[in-house]
Amino acid sequence: MAISDEPKADNSKVLRPYSKKMQKLLSRGTYNAGKRPSGHKIGQSSFLKNNGGAISHNVLEMEPINPDAEVRIPGSAFSLSNTTSTDFFHAECKARGITPHPARIQPRLVDFFVQFLTDPGDLVLDPFAGSNVTGYVAERTGRQWVSIEAEEEYAKQSFIRFEDPELKKLISAPEDTESDS
Secondary structure, three states: OOOOOOOOOOHHHOOEOOOHHHHHHHHHOOOOOEEOOOOOEEOOOOOOOOOOOEOOOOOOOOOOOOOOOOOOOHHHOOOOOOHHHHOHHHHHHHHOOOOOOOOOOOHHHHHHHHHHHOOOOOEEEEOOOOOOHHHHHHHHOOOEEEEOOOOHHHHHHHHHHHHOHHHHHHHHOOOOOOOOO
16 A cells, blocks of 8 residues: 555566567567467567566566576566675775674665665665665665664764765766757
């Protein structure tokens, strides 16, 4: 239930890659149209529009339900390894002799939900910020953010995230503007 008739959640903002079969169908440009056993009528071009990816299942398929089917994790958001242990934040913490917050969330997981549930310019709140991954992701994706952290040590170390040269490049990059001519 949403508190609005127009909720922000939009699964078209978090598409997963098309299956190999769908990629072949799109490149072939033809489809087996006609009436299906279910009674549905499929048109000649019903599945030929490239939408940039597929809408994720309501059930996350982490292992194939059908053993002969290819596993397609949604938008790779849930295929998470601990590669963030070598990112800018962790390298800087190590260089400064700081032990990072012990319970860090994966930035890609936060990014999935920020993209899914908000639009650029929206406000994102993280009441348990830790090392402020949510604030960092919100900043990277053009959202406003407020983060709250009870432990001063973790709040201070979160400032390191915002020294990241990649983030500085994104923030200082000029907006794409269209000419009025």
